[in-house]
Amino acid sequence: MGFQIANEPAADQVLDEHPFAVLVGMMLDQQYGMEHAFRGGWKVLTRFGTLDPAAIAAADPEEFKAMCSTPPAIHRFPGSMAGRLQELARIVADDYDGDVTRLWSEAASGKELVKRIMALPGFGKQKAQIFVALLAKQLGVRPDGWQEAAGDYALDGHRSVADVVDAESLLRVREYKQAKKAAAKTS
Numbered sequence: 001m002g003f004q005i006a007n008e009p010a011a012d013q014v015l016d017e018h019p020f021a022v023l024v025g026m027m028l029d030q031q032y033g034m035e036h037a038f039r040g041g042w043k044v045l046t047r048f049g050t051l052d053p054a055a056i057a058a059a060d061p062e063e064f065k066a067m068c069s070t071p072p073a074i075h076r077f078p079g080s081m082a083g084r085l086q087e088l089a090r091i092v093a094d095d096y097d098g099d100v101t102r103l104w105s106e107a108a109s110g111k112e113l114v115k116r117i118m119a120l121p122g123f124g125k126q127k128a129q130i131f132v133a134l135l136a137k138q139l140g141v142r143p144d145g146w147q148e149a150a151g152d153y154a155l156d157g158h159r160s161v162a163d164v165v166d167a168e169s170l171l172r173v174r175e176y177k178q179a180k181k182a183a184a185k186t187s
Helices: 009-017 019-028 040-048 053-058 061-069 078-095 101-105 110-118 125-139 146-154 167-186
Strands: none
Touching: 009 019, 009 040, 019 040, 019 078, 019 125, 040 053, 040 061, 040 078, 053 078, 061 078, 101 110, 110 125, 110 146, 125 146
């Protein structure tokens, strides 16, 4: 069983086959429905022809922005996210020789993994923790101390995209997030 985050078989297959697409989806998971965010890599692959970080980084920024903005766009803010995606790709190409799996496979600890992820554009502490949990829960990437590094996102339940394994769990995560937002408004 592979990824079922995008709620679109072709997009989920891209997540299974292209680790960079998983990182792209997590980056795009901001002010945008998570299943739509995780379709971003699929959209780029089908339109641009590759998910090679070096090729994405080297693309003409205006042409890449236009491609990312073509409906359905990669994000509700496609222009700024296109630029962020090219910067992310540049970092992966330069710092990890284009192999995004080195981002997590070479981290000696969960703490180091969070630090590496937080160095990427669009990743604050919470998003980095969620991505550590996603890597652990869905890809079996579990460096020493990953649970502490991921915080509550390491726990069982339906707290984040790390816990989405089918359409039902997607709904449960969405309900959890809505309940958290409602509780925050009343406090």
